[in-house]
Amino acid sequence: MEKTKWIDIKGNHDSFNIPQLDSAQNYYRKYSAWRKDGSFHYIHTTSFGNYSFICVDATLTPGPKRPFNFFGILNMNQMKELSVMATESLHSNHTVWFGHFPTSVIVSPAPGIRTLMNSATAYLCGHLHTLGGLMPVLHSQHRGGTLELELGDWMDNRRYRILAFDHDLFSFVDLNFEEWPVVLITNPKSFLYSSSAHEPLVKILHSTHIRILAFSPSAIISVRVYIDGVHLGNAHQVSGPLYVLRWSPQNYSEGFHHIDVTVQDAAGRISTRGHKFAMEENLSLSFGFLQSVILLTDHYVLARVLFGLIVLIQVALLVIFRYLQKPALKEKPGLLTLTSYSLHVFSKTNVFYYSILVLNLYTVLGPWFVGELIDGHMGACFSFGVFVGGSFLQGSLTFAVGILQMLFFNLPLMAYLCWCLLLRCQGHSFRSHIRHVRRLTAVLVHLAMTLLLAWQVYSCYFLQRTYGTLAFFLSPMRTWLVVLASALIYKTWTLKSSALRTYRVEMKNSQSF
Structure with missing residues (x-):
């Protein structure tokens, strides 16, 4: 200090x-x-x-x-x-x-x-912690020229960064701790990380020396400089970590060129750094597409839009098939026809239609749970934000959680119920369909739904461990939904035959899938 x-x-x-x-x-x-x-x-x-x-x-x-x-x-x-x-x-x-x-x-x-x-x-x-090692380098540039430079964490990855301003030209290097020697080329600077809006890039063309910062716990014994693979010479130390080598930038005034600097210390360790540079401002280099998407996309806006679209699609399917005329089944109906028919059966059966419709509307509007979002402070979590401690924190990750809820439970639950109802219309009971329907298909479908239901149950456990026992009981989107889903699944297999009589008659002349 x-x-x-x-x-x-x-x-x-x-x-x-x-x-x-x-x-x-x-x-x-x-x-x-x-x-x-x-x-x-x-x-x-x-x-x-x-x-x-x-x-x-x-x-x-x-x-x-x-x-x-x-x-x-x-x-x-x-x-x-x-x-x-x-x-x-x-x-x-x-x-x-x-x-x-x-x-x-x-x-x-x-x-x-x-x-x-x-x-x-x-x-x-x-x-972002290198996204679990998937993105060790996350750099991009805003439209106005501002560089956005994410750095991996110190805790697990031992990453750190050195910045330098050399005659107001900005340079940096991202490093792993205890990797020596450290090398940072400050002139000529990297073209990819240049911004004419913020830096006097013309100074590179009028500079007299290549400038390098080199660090090591041991003495630096050589700093070799190469441009386009040609050895220009060894830079000499001016003061501290600064090493320089005379050059003629006019020789590189056109197009891109590549500079490499190899530094060796007294312990025999060698490190090489290099980058592309250019004197012309009308050239262009761009950052990786995935890097730019990760750093420059407003993910809370994207999540909000996707969440809204997924809910809208499911609600629209329910309402449209509720009021569409039921299609006439022909002999040997295809997968698309059977899917459409199952949605008709589902949407026109009140107990399923209203249950799933209310579930999806509640996912958007209702509190998902009420509990201790902060120890000793009660709060409520909605899709659009969190109320806690007398404050409202607008939705961000809540939309991402909502997307997962829709994709991995609400939508699969509806699809599973439609499949079960279609089997009921074909005259099957829970036991008989295992024998008559393709056994492997039936087992896989039931197994998938069981796993999703288990995931929902685990989320109830996580809720209790994180936000307290009250949150477990006051959780319509977790605990209550497990009960609702179980009840609806049970209802599909115990629904009275009279409720499906019309559909069963229509299925008699069609070939089961």
Whole structure:
């Protein structure tokens, strides 16, 4: 603390189960170096200019238990505060924004968090933990030129980053701890990570030296520089970790070129870093499609739309087949005809029609459960958000949970009930259909539904363990739904024959599937 300027910020794990900022459970306030809640603006002053660092604190207050703490949220007051900081930072040479959450998982009102930071050179974030190792590098660029640079975690992956401003050209390198030597080429900088809107890129063309930062616990014994595979020479140390080598940038003024730097230390360790560079601004390189989708898509908006569409499709199917004229079954009906016929039977049987219709409408509108979303504080969870501690946290991960609920229970339950009703219309009982219908098919269908029902039961257990016993009993979308689903399944096989007489007569002349 005496030698280094530390700026640490909260992440979602720092706000789990935190009822308020002055709570004794808010360990960030006690143990952090910064010890300040909320966003802030730090200005680093040098003899050659000022550099602004703006923290975006999008953690939830109050902070509910998992899993409803995955997305960050900024309200209108927080956006206004950040807007003021952004205006103040315009006088600095460069502005770097940083926060725990990528912008794709921050819920923010118009004009949106990305618009606020469009004057920044880069936004630094974490949170995604390399997506379990699937995306070790997550970098992209906003439309305004701001780089969004997610960094894998320190806890499991031991990842860290070094940033440098070289004549106001921004460079960085992402590293694994204890991998030596460390190499960062600051001039010429990587073309992929360049932004003419924020950096004086013309300085590369007029520079006199290639510049490299090289670090190691052991002495650096050689820094070899190659461009397009040609060895230009060995860079020499100027001071500290800075190594330079004279060059003629005019020789590389057209097209793309590749620079590689190989550093060896006294312990015999060798490290090579390289990237593409160019002097022309009309050239283009782009980040990976998947990286950009992960970092630049507003996932809460996407989840909200998908959730709404899935519910709308299921409700529309119910209502349409309720009032459509029943099709006449021909001999040897195909799969599509039988599926349509089963939906007619299902939708025109009141007990099933109204049960599933109300279930889907309730999934959108009703509270999923009521319980201790924070220890000692009651709350209610809806698809569109969470009420807890006198506050409303708008929907984000709740929509993703709703999508899973629809795809892995509500829709399969309806499909399973339709299949069972079709078998009943063909004159089968629960025992007889195992013998007469394709045995493997029947067993697999029942097994799939059993597994989905088991998943629903497990979610009830998870609910009780996380939010308390009251949440277990006051949970229409978990505990009550297990009872409802079981009752509906039982009803399909015990439904009186008179209720299906008309459909059975129509099925007599058709070939069963």
